[in-house]
Amino acid sequence: MAESKANTNASEILTTGQWIKQQDDLPRLDCELTLCYILGVNRASVLACPERPLSADQLIETNRWADSLRNDVPFAYLAGEQEFWGLKLAVSRNVLVPRPETELLVECALTLIKSGTNILDLGTGSGAIALAIASERPDIKVTGSDISIDALLVAKKNSMSLDIDVTLKQSSWFESLTGHWQIIVSNPPYIDPGDPHLKHLHAEPQQALIADEQGVADLRKIIAEAPNYLKNKGWLLLEHGFDQAQQVRLLLEQSGFQAVGSHRDLANIERVTLGQYIYE
Ligand SMILES: C[S@@+](CC[C@H](N)C(=O)[O-])C[C@H]1O[C@@H](n2cnc3c(N)ncnc32)[C@H](O)[C@@H]1O
Structure with missing residues (x-):
């Protein structure tokens, strides 16, 4: 198992921009997309508002996704979907x-x-x-x-x-x-x-x-x-x-x-x- 770089102290307030910086061993795009899914916003919004605070629950969930990505779990399994030929397909393990x-x-x-x-x-x-x-x-x-x-x-x-x-x-x-x-x-x-x-x-x-x-x-x-x-x-x-x-x-x-x-x-x-x- 890859060692977590995630800050698991849920009482600490982190902004989305700070959270992305913490995950410097992961592709930035994966981090941005993780935030899109957990916060339910589009990528433009993630990019435009790096000062948005993550709630304790959101921080736990984003850290869980980051740890899974570190352990070679494909992003598609976390999101439950993958685009192919322009079609949004549901995927599972x-x-x-x-x-x-x-x-x-x-x-x-x-x-x-x-x-x-x-x-x-x-x-x-x-x-x-x-x-x-x-x-x-x-x-x-x-x-x-x-x-x-x-x-x-x-x-x-x-x-x-x-x-x-x-x-x-x-x-x-x-x-x-x-x-x-x-x-x-x-x-x-x-x-x-x-x-x-x-x-x-x-x-x-x-x-x-x-x-x-x-x-x-x-x-x-x-x-x-x-x-x-x-x-x-x-x-x-x-x-x-x-x-x-x-x-x-x-x-x-x-x-x-x-x-x-x-x-x-x-x-x-x-x-x-x-x-x-x-x-x-
Ligand atoms: C490389 S995946 C391809 C999945 C999908 N067609 C795609 O391109 O994303 C191979 C598929 O073959 C199936 N498979 C493996 N052995 C098989 C067999 N003996 N008979 C039929 N399907 C088999 C697997 O369950 C898997 O869904």
Whole structure:
């Protein structure tokens, strides 16, 4: 546990500006946003009024958030929400916090959609990818599946609060799914169990992060089984780790996919690899 820098003496009056200065080991933006949530004000107000006093209760709560941030709890879990593709998604510790780089997978899928296309999002978690696609294309049928019933409850909550229609199913990859899709997308777990970065990701569900075989076990399984669930000329699009593109391209080619290629994210990293399956 990271040692608290927070002043826990609730009887001392602190202003918001003084509180931010005390948290000099945390990103300033996280501190400002913490104050926004606890005080129920917007960021402009936090910036404009650094002399606003914190009540004893507010000080206890802001210090609790600061300590959680020091211990690698994502801000999104404290706030209970995360923006993805312009949608405000509810998140809990049962789902991975949707990452900005995953928007590339949404972008790539959207370019392949034609009218009448149906899409499957494997390992939907909070529903981020499925809901983003369905928000852009309300005319197509989007299904999201996950092994975790707790994650599916979060996805359902998001579908209802955003009033975006997606079908949700519990399944371990394709095991309990029937049907054929024009596009299958997935951001599966792809982190090597021995990756040292995992210690900073301890708050997120490990089932959403870690895969055997240096992180490629789930990618391999999805690639091997997807041809049985794709329509003729259907596409499989996969997010993967920064160093896995070449291996994923090879796995797709070995499974008979054509037009295999990778797309780079904003950090210029090959992040999404796709292929088309054409029946013989
Ligand atoms: C990296 S997270 C992606 C979550 C969400 N799609 C996103 O991009 O934010 C991987 C998801 O795959 C799910 N998952 C892990 N193993 C699975 C399996 N065997 N079958 C189906 N889903 C699985 C996890 O529960 C988790 O929600």
